[in-house]
Amino acid sequence: MKKSLFLFAALALAGTALGQKKAASLSRPKLVVGIVVDQMRYDYLYRYWTKYGNDGFKRLLGQGFSYENTHYNYVPTYTGPGHASIYTGTTPSMHGIVGNNWFVREEGKGTYVTEDKTVQAVGGTALAGQMSPRHMLTSTITDELRLATNFQSKVIGVCIKDRGSILPAGHAANAAYWYDGANGAFITSTFYQNALPEWVTKFNSQQRAAQYLDQPWTTLLPITEYTESSPDDVAWESAFKGETKPVFPHDLPRLSAAAPAAVQGALKAEGEKAPVATPRNLDLIRSTPFGNSLTADFALEAIRAEQLGQRGQTDFLALSFSSTDYVGHQFGTTAIETEDTYLRLDRDIARVLAYLDKTVGKGQVLVFLSADHAAAQSPNFMLEHHLPAGSVGPGLMRDSIQQALVQKHGPGKWVLSYENQQVYLNRPLIAQQKLDLRKVQDEVVDIAGTLSGVNRAIAADDLQKSHWESGMLMYLENGFFPKRSGDVMVVLEPGWLESYSYPVNKGTTHGSMNNYDTHVPLLFWGWHVKHGESSAPAKITDAAATLARFLHIQEPNGCTGTPLLEVLK
Numbered sequence: 001m002k003k004s005l006f007l008f009a010a011l012a013l014a015g016t017a018l019g020q021k022k023a024a025s026l027s028r029p030k031l032v033v034g035i036v037v038d039q040m041r042y043d044y045l046y047r048y049w050t051k052y053g054n055d056g057f058k059r060l061l062g063q064g065f066s067y068e069n070t071h072y073n074y075v076p077t078y079t080g081p082g083h084a085s086i087y088t089g090t091t092p093s094m095h096g097i098v099g100n101n102w103f104v105r106e107e108g109k110g111t112y113v114t115e116d117k118t119v120q121a122v123g124g125t126a127l128a129g130q131m132s133p134r135h136m137l138t139s140t141i142t143d144e145l146r147l148a149t150n151f152q153s154k155v156i157g158v159c160i161k162d163r164g165s166i167l168p169a170g171h172a173a174n175a176a177y178w179y180d181g182a183n184g185a186f187i188t189s190t191f192y193q194n195a196l197p198e199w200v201t202k203f204n205s206q207q208r209a210a211q212y213l214d215q216p217w218t219t220l221l222p223i224t225e226y227t228e229s230s231p232d233d234v235a236w237e238s239a240f241k242g243e244t245k246p247v248f249p250h251d252l253p254r255l256s257a258a259a260p261a262a263v264q265g266a267l268k269a270e271g272e273k274a275p276v277a278t279p280r281n282l283d284l285i286r287s288t289p290f291g292n293s294l295t296a297d298f299a300l301e302a303i304r305a306e307q308l309g310q311r312g313q314t315d316f317l318a319l320s321f322s323s324t325d326y327v328g329h330q331f332g333t334t335a336i337e338t339e340d341t342y343l344r345l346d347r348d349i350a351r352v353l354a355y356l357d358k359t360v361g362k363g364q365v366l367v368f369l370s371a372d373h374a375a376a377q378s379p380n381f382m383l384e385h386h387l388p389a390g391s392v393g394p395g396l397m398r399d400s401i402q403q404a405l406v407q408k409h410g411p412g413k414w415v416l417s418y419e420n421q422q423v424y425l426n427r428p429l430i431a432q433q434k435l436d437l438r439k440v441q442d443e444v445v446d447i448a449g450t451l452s453g454v455n456r457a458i459a460a461d462d463l464q465k466s467h468w469e470s471g472m473l474m475y476l477e478n479g480f481f482p483k484r485s486g487d488v489m490v491v492l493e494p495g496w497l498e499s500y501s502y503p504v505n506k507g508t509t510h511g512s513m514n515n516y517d518t519h520v521p522l523l524f525w526g527w528h529v530k531h532g533e534s535s536a537p538a539k540i541t542d543a544a545a546t547l548a549r550f551l552h553i554q555e556p557n558g559c560t561g562t563p564l565l566e567v568l569k
């Protein structure tokens with residue numbers, strides 16, 4: 001009798017424990033903060049390790065879970081597709097974001113990834129503000145959180161770049177804010193709301209961008225301590241407009257005094273338009289680490305004013321730091337400027353984490369950190385050290401193919417556009433001349449294959465009719481969306497890149513399927529995350545699937561990733 005009573009009691013206890021476990025597994029974090037660092041290579045976590053403080057990257061790695069072997073699984077590896085893929089859990093073949101720009105065949109002209117002329121700017125210029133996520137064809141994990149909670153969760157996107165804010169925040173966001181250099185303000189569009197909230201107006205009135213540019217950019221540590229980087233004055237770095245050499249200190253007050261006259265190299269590589277002329281060049285902050293500091297300032301204000309994670313619902317802050325990308329493009333991967341930008345970002349991330357501890361509570365916030373793509377080493381840096389590298393000019397690629405087609409088929413504009421290592425052929429002209437599109441694609445494959453730096457080229461027709469689980473063609477297929485992609489995809493040799501300053505070859509870029517462009521950090525930290533790391537292969541598309549499991553919500557509707565199991569155990 002005693003024994004069975006004991007058994008009964010034990011079973012009851014076990015039942016309670018089970019019940020508690022079930023109840024615990026249905027709880028959710030108060031807030032999710034997604035941090036995307038634009039152009040962050042995986043190895044930057046360790047390259048600058050000894051110079052990081054204890055409360056930024058080291059805190060995330062020391063307490064969180066790191067997927068050390070996380071890669072992009074498509075090309076082209078650019079900012080728009082990268083942000084879309086992290087948050088939709090799928091690739092351009094499904095979400096449709098095939099580049100930062102692409103050629104629209106029906107309109108005979110290019111479009112920009114978040115361009116939307118049906119909406120109006122709110123708080124800034126039309127050029128910067130007519131933006132929305134309408135080109136993105138699937139839902140995001142942030143959309144799914146809104147749907148799962150009957151729109152009671154708040155979702156807010158924050159980034160200097162429009163696309164780094166808009167695509168992560170998704171279609172059903174409460175708000176997305178991005179930076180307009182014309183007035184040095186965070187702005188939005190009528191897609192989200194018709195007027196800026198009072199807290200945003202107040203933040204903008206403080207003119208923090210201008211204040212950051214009132215001081216020169218000097219190194220955070222004594223410059224002699226940047227032993228992880230190349231010397232300050234090297235030929236492969238681009239100086240700021242108005243500088244004679246790309247060296248510290250960068251005199252930001254003087255450099256920002258002049259209005260922007262033309263699109264600078266870094267913006268050009270990103271497919272962005274020239275900012276409008278203004279009395280002071282407040283756009284300059286993008287290409288300094290202070291663009292990240294400004295982003296962090298704004299994010300903290302969003303947490304405070306919108307009471308994110310403090311309302312009894314799971315909220316989501318989609319936060320992206322973009323200055324790393326502008327600085328990386330301009331100075332390259334081994335520059336003191338790049339190292340300094342990461343050391344300062346480390347301090348900004350520490351500031352965000354400390355603020356989350358204070359306002360939402362320790363262990364109450366689920367944070368993940370990744371990157372939208374990584375970056376190649378500067379070709380001239382590589383060549384100086386006898387490593388294989390080179391660059392091609394997109395204009396040269398387009399013109400070489402165009403000329404070869406004229407020689408074959410006579411005069412005509414055969415190549416309409418060359419974007420994202422893709423050739424867009426003049427299909428109406430091909431039809432009019434009664435040529436076979438597939439045959440012309442094959443001709444371009446042969447022509448492109450003879451150009452220097454080209455590994456191989458693939459006809460779109462091949463991508464559409466086959467399926468690849470791995471290898472070079474898998475990357476191309478995952479990046480291919482028939483309505484928006486080109487007729488021929490060009491794959492460059494490792495170390496080679498498309499240089500917008502060709503043949504001068506300054507700074508660097510990204511976009512390829514090579515490891516230096518695809519290998520990115522993926523860290524989870526905070527709510528229900530135990531410390532650990534995994535070297536198991538992870539795809540960037542697994543991030544959203546894993547978040548869906550953490551939150552017990554539906555994965556995004558086009559999700560092709562799978563949950564990462566070790567971090568969920």
Ligand SMILES: [Zn+2]
Binds near residue numbers: 039079269270325326
């Ligand atoms: Zn970039």
